[in-house]
Amino acid sequence: MPAFCFFFVFIFSGILHAQETMIHLHGRLWEKGTKRPISEANIFILPHKLKATTNQKGEFNFSEVPKSACQMVINVSGYNKYDEKDLCSGDQNNLNIYLEKISYTTFETTVSAKVIKRDDQSMSLTQEEFLKMPGSFGGDPIRAAQNLPGIGQSGASAQIIVQGAGVDDTSYGIDGHRVPNVFHFGGLSSIVSPEAVERIDYLPSGYGPEYGKAMGGVISLSTKAPAQDRWHGMAFMDLFNAGALTEGPMDDEQKSSLLVSGRYSYIGQVLKAVAKQSDDFALTAAPTFYDLTSIYKRKINEQNQFKTTFVASRDELELVLNKAAANDTALRGEFKNTSSFIRLIPQLSTELDAHTKLENSLGLGRDAILLNINGRYLDIDAKVLSQRAELVKEWTPTYKTYLGMDNYFTWSTVKVNLPNFYMVGGVNNPFSVGDQRKFVSKGHDSELAAYLRHEIKTSRDSRWTYLPNFRVDRFSVNSSTTAAPRFQLRYQWEPSLLLRASVGQYVQPPLPQETSQYYGNPGVKSPYAIHYTTGFTKDFREGTSQGLEFTNNYFYKDLKRLVISDIQTNYANKGTGKIYGGEIQAKYRLNNWSSQIVYTYLHSRRTIPGFGTHPSEFDQTHNLNLIGGYSQGRWAYSTRFRYVTGNPYTPILAATYDSDNDVYIPIRGALYSQRFDAFKSLDLRIDRKFIYDTWILTGYLDIQNITNSKNSQFLETSYDYTQSNQVNGLPILPTIGVKGEF
Known part of the structure; x- marks a missing residue:
């Protein structure tokens, strides 16, 4: 009988000890600097061989992690490796982890998709492109568009020269509606903050019937x-x-x-x-x-x-x-x-x-x-x-x-x-x-x-x-x-x-x-x-x-x-x-x-x-x-x-x-x-x-x-x-x- 009691106490105390040493880790995985949530990322806790995958909000959850020395490892393509120790000392319900990208410039490698354009004659610059264009004075979309084919040199003028046409032969628009100009004084800056522009469309010749009232071309900000x-x-x-x-x-x-x-x-x-x-x-x-x-x-x-x-x-x-x-x-x-x-x-x-x-x-x-x-x-x-x-x-x-x-x-x-x-x-x-x-x-x-x-x-x-x-x-x-x-x-x-x-x-x-x-x-x-x-x-x-x-x-x-x-x-x-x-x-x-x-x-x-x-x-x-x-x-x-x-x-x-x-x-x-x-x-x-x-x-x-x-x-x-x-x-x-x- 004493031997049985000793065995029972040993087993029960082991269970209690195991319950006491399990902790909970819950948090979110962010892109460092931009605070964009990183989804579909695998997170590992070693040496316990535990794994969790972030959801669309970047959230992850480990419900039972032994309270002992551990190492969290995150290795996502395009980001620096995350390797952190001493995270398993206690429960953490609001853990924020920031992964730093290898490159934060707009020249990063991405898979290109075919862009479907309504008008084959149009040429466009997206925000990602014009923000880093040289000579654009801080990513100005209109100044960046001057790198496109057919746009002439106009000095300090606020007008845009399209394929040798006159300054009054070009039409300017915002979201499809005509405005008198798109440049400020001296032609140094456009009239809309670059970060508020999705893209700039340039139609120099032969464009469709949606645009008119211009013999030279069309410059439109979206x-x-x-x-x-x-x-x-x-x-x-x-x-x-x-x-x-x-x-x-x-x-x-x-x-x-x-x-x-x-x-x-x-x-x-x-x-x-x-x-x-x-x-x-x-x-x-x-x-x-x-x-x-x-x-x-x-x-x-x-x-x-x-x-x-x-x-x-x-x-x-x-x-x-x-x-x-x-x-x-x-x-x-x-x-x-x-x-x-x-x-x-x-x-x-x-x-x-x-x-x-x-x-x-x-x-x-x-x-x-x-x-x-x-x-x-x-x-x-x-x-x-x-x-x-x-x-x-x-x-x-x-x-x-x-x-x-x-x-x-x-x-x-x-x-x-x-x-x-x-x-x-x-x-x-x-x-x-x-x-x-x-x-x-x-x-x-x-x-x-x-x-x-x-x-x-x-x-x-x-x-x-x-x-x-x-x-x-x-x-x-x-x-x-x-x-x-x-x-x-x-x-x-x-x-x-x-x-x-x-x-x-x-x-x-x-x-x-x-x-x-x-x-x-x-x-x-x-x-x-x-x-x-x-x-x-x-x-x-x-x-x-x-x-x-x-x-x-x-x-x-x-x-x-x-x-x-x-x-x-x-x-x-x-x-x-x-x-x-x-x-x-x-x-x-x-x-x-x-x-x-x-x-x-x-x-x-x-x-x-x-x-x-x-x-x-x-x-x-x-x-x-x-x-x-x-x-x-x-x-x-x-x-x-x-x-x-x-x-x-x-x-x-x-x-x-x-x-x-x-x-x-x-x-x-x-x-x-x-x-x-x-x-x-x-x-x-x-x-x-x-x-x-x-x-x-x-x-x-x-x-x-x-x-x-x-x-x-x-x-x-x-x-x-x-x-x-x-x-x-x-x-x-x-x-x-x-x-x-x-």
Whole structure:
């Protein structure tokens, strides 16, 4: 009996001892710095040979772990190995483990998926791509897009030059709705924070019927959907501006999310300091710009999603010219220029059934421009309403249609107190020569459009896709209606080789000043162009991220009814033009290295009665971008070399004296018959990340024109036009900044 009792006590005490030494481990596995949960990761506890796998939230659970010396091991591809001891000393119910990635740069190796694009002519940059693009001044999407084929060099202008077209021939949009510009003062920064942009789409020629009212091309920003997993934040500061962004879910069910961002530029303070060293002008108020972006998205139900985007932008420059301009005594005194706009863009997306989708959106806002030159002014205030709707229907696996509307309305008040001036070949007559015009004009204009797009295959296995498209535009500014047929053709030679071609008509309304009854010619018609394109894309990567992608395009644009200055009628449709050329883009990636070659060859010609055929203002024959990037660990390096043929300009042969106005009037030579020297620029960008458990700090150095090349932009002439100087563009321009993310 005593032996039995001893045995029972021994067994029972062993059980109690075993129960007392078992502990519980519960926690979550995060990506260090970004706090993204890591799912499907295996976690081992040695030497007990215990294993757990994280769920979609990164959670793991060990219910019974012996309370003894142990070792937790986590080995996930793409991350540094985690090996930690002494975790088994007691229960842990809220254990947070942070795995550090091997590389935090955007050049990391990922498996590439085939991107399905509606329009074969479009070229896009995602947020991941433009944030690290060299020469982009901190990842600005518009500046990064200047690396794409066909985009010309525009100096310090806020305009974008597309395939040799005029600055007014390009249309800008946010979420499909037109805005007056996408660049701030000097072309250094886009009007939307880069982190709020999902992608930028660039359509240079031969694009589908969804877009119109532009002969040259389309630049469109698509805003992102705010994060829904948790609240994120970002703040940055560099030499020119500062900003912040926050985004996250609005409810526990994660049906609603919100993003708010804003930026303010203090670049004017730098220029103000420079101005103090000059006797010619003084900045009474430093040039400034700011912008605000807000995005709200809500999933109403399984069929309906609502998104609204709000964008506000303002630029202001004010200075005093103490001395008159060299060739015009009227240009002195106070100078003020402000430009601003706001847009509220509500969007509703509805899935009517598995094969039918309806998109509706509005753009409500206001545009304002003020130019004041010592009491002479142009003051424009316009209320804007734009409306888009599109019904997408997949009738069969081989037939799909897109039926849509694209309407734009303005209610504007224009106040003018300016002389009527004459310009040909980029050379203005002096400001004081023109007849003074002073008036106030109020009006309402509409631009209506409807379009139909077809996607047709003869069979499911057919390699051919036919896209007969049609668009109709109605412009109230000159009471014109234009039918614009367009046709696209694609042939999938093999999964990695796509051939394409297109032809179509593209019309745009004349500018408001060109049809003004006070300042222009109400009889001006709408200019238009016929686009012809062909090209191919070959992907040699075979489904991986390593290897070569190659794109080759050719284009021809026949420009008709171009509006030009006319002494008798102010403006007339007497101009014609042609633009033709070819483009290549080769992208290669190997491990931590990436590189691109982007080259455009083009000729842009205009014909004006009395002046003959001549190069256009932006006839840039050669445009070459060489881009390279390397990443290792927390460091990323990228560089860009850009070479662009110098812009042509019109020489001034002599001048005649106008005694009534005490100025000289230039006598022009052959239009755009001389050129500035070629534009050359070498840019460099370096990023360094500092990784903490729940946030990331990035320091970056971005230097434009590191060789300080003197790139001439325009001519400055003496009062009698006997002497001239070439005015250079931006010199070496470095920016150093820091950015924090959580």
